[in-house]
Amino acid sequence: MNATLTDQEFELFKDLIYQQVGIRLDAPKKTLLVSRLGKRLRELGLPSYQSYFDCVSGKGGEEELTKLLDLISTNKTDFFREPVHFDFLREVVLPQVEATKALKIWSSASSSGEEPYTIAMTLHDALPDISRWDIKILASDISTRVLAKAAAGIYEEERISQLPKDVVRRFFLKGRGMQAGKFKVRPDVAQLVNFRRINLMDASFPIRSSLDVIFCRNVMIYFDRPTQAKLMEKFYRYLRPGGYLFIGHSESLQWIDHSFQYLQPTIYQKP
Incomplete structure (x- = not known):
């Protein structure tokens, strides 16, 4: 059975995340938080978001807090973006x-x-x-x-597909065998x-x-x-x-x- 994130629990996570990394989650981000954290709750066998909050905010929770921050981080970027x-x-x-x-x-x-x-x-x-x-x-x-x-x-081919061929040739090594389709x-x-x-x-x-x-x-x-x-x-x-x-x-x-x-x-x- 999937846990439900209550408004009160969302406020707890919202305050914790703001305190830790300065990111303010507004109400529409509640769905995003559920999608990012739901799987982690199941992996840990926790029955509720409150129990997960207690885990990350309590004594000895530093490692799990780092994982929480990993999960909510946005990582969109490209090579030579904004040239x-x-x-x-x-x-x-x-x-x-x-x-x-x-x-x-x-x-x-x-x-x-x-x-x-x-x-x-x-x-x-x-x-x-x-x-x-x-x-x-x-x-x-x-x-x-x-x-x-x-x-x-190491990057998948689609990550460098927009780069000029001479840039790829000069600055990347093309993977072979098990690494085919990847560039280092x-x-x-x-x-x-x-x-x-x-x-x-x-x-x-x-x-x-x-x-x-x-x-x-x-x-x-x-x-x-x-x-x-x-x-x-x-x-x-x-x-x-x-x-x-x-x-x-x-x-x-x-x-x-x-x-x-x-x-x-x-x-x-x-x-």
């Missing part, structure tokens, strides 16, 4: 750091890895002498499930990227030196304005003076207080 940012990286950012040949970039919601690997491919394409550069790309996400997939760097990011690209679980709601991040660029695209649409403002404060703190913030095309900082300088749609700079 204006990669053009800006190539045409504006790289000339500015040419003298030091050092570049630190954070893909703060990297999902299954398409964004950070696209950054690495862009750098390989733009820098013939890339071996002489000190490049660090930190790729993070709240979901351990998608981070594991991203770190493996080449080691020289993958080695530029370090994957790590980071919760953007944490008060501080495990980042020791100032960043040149932060990608935070198509994330803030899930946050309310107070949460967005707090996140912008933290991003500002971790960028070097002159560093850049890239956000998604459906997003804007127009309605929140922040210290960034607007350069063009979706691109901001720390003065």
